[in-house]
Structure formats: C-alpha cells, structure tokens
Amino acid sequence: MQRRCRSSKTCSPSSATILSWDSPHMNASVSAYTAHAPLQPRDATLHGTLSLPALCAHLQDAAGAHATQLGVSQTDLLAQNQSWVLARLQVELDRLPTWRDTLTIETWPSGLSGPFAQREFLFRVDAEAVGRATSTWVVFDQTRRRPARPPQVLSELTWPDRPPALSADIPEVEVPAQPDYTRRFRVRFHDLDLNRHVNNARYVAWALETLPIGWLDAHAARGLTLHFKSETTANTPVAATATVFAGGPEHAPLRVVHHLYHADDDTTLALAETRWAVR
Incomplete structure (x- = not known):
C-alpha cells in the first residue's frame, strides 16, 4: 500500500x-x-x-x-x-x-x-x-x-x-521584523553541488555563521527546522539574518530564526529555526 x-x-x-x-x-x-x-x-x-x-x-x-x-x-x-x-x-x-x-x-x-x-x-x-x-x-x-x-x-x-x-x-518558520544579526555572503564555486546550486549543508553553515562566534561558543545545538524556498546559483549575493528568542517554559531551548535571501532582489532562499541549550 x-x-x-x-x-x-x-x-x-x-x-x-x-x-x-x-x-x-x-x-x-x-x-x-x-x-x-x-x-x-x-x-x-x-x-x-x-x-x-x-x-x-x-x-x-x-x-x-x-x-x-x-x-x-x-x-x-x-x-x-x-x-x-x-x-x-x-x-x-x-x-x-x-x-x-x-x-x-x-x-x-x-x-x-x-x-x-x-x-x-x-x-x-x-x-x-x-x-x-x-x-x-x-x-x-x-x-x-x-x-x-x-x-x-x-x-x-x-x-x-x-x-x-x-x-x-x-512547522512553518515566520520571518521576524527586526533581526539581531545580519551577514552577507557570495556563492562561490565550491558552494555548488551536482545540481549547480548551493548544497543544503552550505545554507545551514551560512545561517549559523550569522551568529557571533562568542554566542555559538556558549551554546550547543538541539534542533533544526529548515525550509528551502528558491535555488541559489554561482555568484549570487546572499544576505542572512538571525533573530534570537528566549526559550519560554523552563528547560525549553533558545530559538534562533534565520532568513536567507537574495541580497539584490530580496527573494527568500531559505528559512530556518535552530534550537539551542546553554553549555
């Protein structure tokens, strides 16, 4: 069946x-x-x-x-x-x-x-x-x-x-109005896979690298939600934002919402939420 x-x-x-x-x-x-x-x-x-x-x-x-x-x-x-x-x-x-x-x-x-x-x-x-x-x-x-x-x-x-x-x-991921952090990237040759677009693991790396090193050093990953919206090809300028939210109920993980988009025309490329525990 x-x-x-x-x-x-x-x-x-x-x-x-x-x-x-x-x-x-x-x-x-x-x-x-x-x-x-x-x-x-x-x-x-x-x-x-x-x-x-x-x-x-x-x-x-x-x-x-x-x-x-x-x-x-x-x-x-x-x-x-x-x-x-x-x-x-x-x-x-x-x-x-x-x-x-x-x-x-x-x-x-x-x-x-x-x-x-x-x-x-x-x-x-x-x-x-x-x-x-x-x-x-x-x-x-x-x-x-x-x-x-x-x-x-x-x-x-x-x-x-x-x-x-x-x-x-x-679950769906909603884009916050005011991000806490923003970084820009440009798609390089080694970001591309057999499909001639950016591989999914590279999107995750860009999303995480938007956060400060000190923040990443102090937290351990507990979860990931990822939605791909549009493909990204060579030389595309990519902007990535990250917005940190408190964990809510006791022992709930911190949430970070990530938005990756085309830096020239604002087309959304991927949306993600990562979940974290304090080390």
Missing part, C-alpha cells in the same frame, strides 16, 4: 513534469537502510561535537545510499536530467555526538504526495538514541528548473510499517 505524506498543507503537489522508468533494483517491499559514519575531526565544532552542517551532510549521504539501493539514486535521476533536492528538514537532538563516535543512521522512505517524497531518520551512538529527523524531498527537472514527479517505481513500493521519526509535521 502506498503511504501519503502526513500533511496535505506541507505536501500539496505543485505543477510538475512526470518521470517514469523501470528499475531492476526495485523490490515490492522496502526495508530501512542503516549507515555507519565514523565521525572525523572535520565533522566537529571547536568543542569536538558534531556540527549541524556535518550532520546534514551525513543524513544526505545515508539517504543517497538508500536511494542507490532502491535504484533511484542521483546517478539514476541524472540520466533522466533530473535530481533529488531537499525541500524541508526537521532535526531534534537529545545530545551531540563527538568526533570519535560512530554515528549510526537508520533511514526509510515514508510517503509520497505529488512531487514530494518523505524520508525519516533515526540516529544513534552505540545503542543510545541521540536524535531523529524527518525530511521532504523533491525530484528536480534540471532543464526546466522546476519540480518533477518522483519515479513511478516509488509509488509501487510497500513502505516500512513503522511510525514516523517525529510525530508532528514540519
């Missing part, structure tokens, strides 16, 4: 072209995929803990490896002039792994709606659960620069019969 995305609001299909092909790798039933990522110094902050951009990169790697196993990898899609693009992501962390840990990531697809495909993640260190994430992906038409429907073979699968990693839909 095909499973649908949990929210019609966040998964409403937009205008999309149709992509379909047969894959010899496809099975009628899908199992979760498990990846083991030994964390390296390059994955760590100055505190030795896993950084949010590095975590996003590892989640993308695990999703890509599972897509390869299912016969719908980036390579498979690129042959059709298509690619997978991350549209939304929500991450909740119980604690941050350190660079000496091996991060075990369990991931599985959990639904389709129009051009959108839902994917879940659980991550552990040894037997300890350290976090979870849910994500929404879209197949992107490289020529038309617009969404395309996922491969037909995906709609013929039986998804794993298990609850989503996070119980709630990915």
Whole structure:
C-alpha cells in the first residue's frame, strides 16, 4: 500500500513534469537502510561535537545510499536530467555526538504526495538514541528548473510499517521584523553541488555563521527546522539574518530564526529555526 505524506498543507503537489522508468533494483517491499559514519575531526565544532552542517551532510549521504539501493539514486535521476533536492528538514537532538563516535543512521522512505517524497531518520551512538529527523524531498527537472514527479517505481513500493521519526509535521518558520544579526555572503564555486546550486549543508553553515562566534561558543545545538524556498546559483549575493528568542517554559531551548535571501532582489532562499541549550 502506498503511504501519503502526513500533511496535505506541507505536501500539496505543485505543477510538475512526470518521470517514469523501470528499475531492476526495485523490490515490492522496502526495508530501512542503516549507515555507519565514523565521525572525523572535520565533522566537529571547536568543542569536538558534531556540527549541524556535518550532520546534514551525513543524513544526505545515508539517504543517497538508500536511494542507490532502491535504484533511484542521483546517478539514476541524472540520466533522466533530473535530481533529488531537499525541500524541508526537521532535526531534534537529545545530545551531540563527538568526533570519535560512530554515528549510526537508520533511514526509510515514508510517503509520497505529488512531487514530494518523505524520508525519516533515526540516529544513534552505540545503542543510545541521540536524535531523529524527518525530511521532504523533491525530484528536480534540471532543464526546466522546476519540480518533477518522483519515479513511478516509488509509488509501487510497500513502505516500512513503522511510525514516523517525529510525530508532528514540519512547522512553518515566520520571518521576524527586526533581526539581531545580519551577514552577507557570495556563492562561490565550491558552494555548488551536482545540481549547480548551493548544497543544503552550505545554507545551514551560512545561517549559523550569522551568529557571533562568542554566542555559538556558549551554546550547543538541539534542533533544526529548515525550509528551502528558491535555488541559489554561482555568484549570487546572499544576505542572512538571525533573530534570537528566549526559550519560554523552563528547560525549553533558545530559538534562533534565520532568513536567507537574495541580497539584490530580496527573494527568500531559505528559512530556518535552530534550537539551542546553554553549555
């Protein structure tokens, strides 16, 4: 049985072209995929803990490896002039792994709606659960620069019969009227990925770098909500703002709302909320 995305609001299909092909790798039933990522110094902050951009990169790697196993990898899609693009992501962390840990990531697809495909993640260190994430992906038409429907073979699968990693839909992020911090960036060659636009982990890095080093040094990440609104290509001037909000109820994390936009025409590129605990 095909499973649908949990929210019609966040998964409403937009205008999309149709992509379909047969894959010899496809099975009628899908199992979760498990990846083991030994964390390296390059994955760590100055505190030795896993950084949010590095975590996003590892989640993308695990999703890509599972897509390869299912016969719908980036390579498979690129042959059709298509690619997978991350549209939304929500991450909740119980604690941050350190660079000496091996991060075990369990991931599985959990639904389709129009051009959108839902994917879940659980991550552990040894037997300890350290976090979870849910994500929404879209197949992107490289020529038309617009969404395309996922491969037909995906709609013929039986998804794993298990609850989503996070119980709630990915919430929207509202742009504050008065930001606390603003920085500008320009898209460089090494910011670009196979799709010739900025990779999702780079957006996260820009959002965080808008905050002062002293602020980042004093806080530990506990969560991330991310919405991609428009692609960003080479030489684009990007402005990023950050607004810090108090945590609210006792023990609630601090919230920071991030807005990344085209510095020349104010087009929103991405919206994010990061959540933090004081070290």
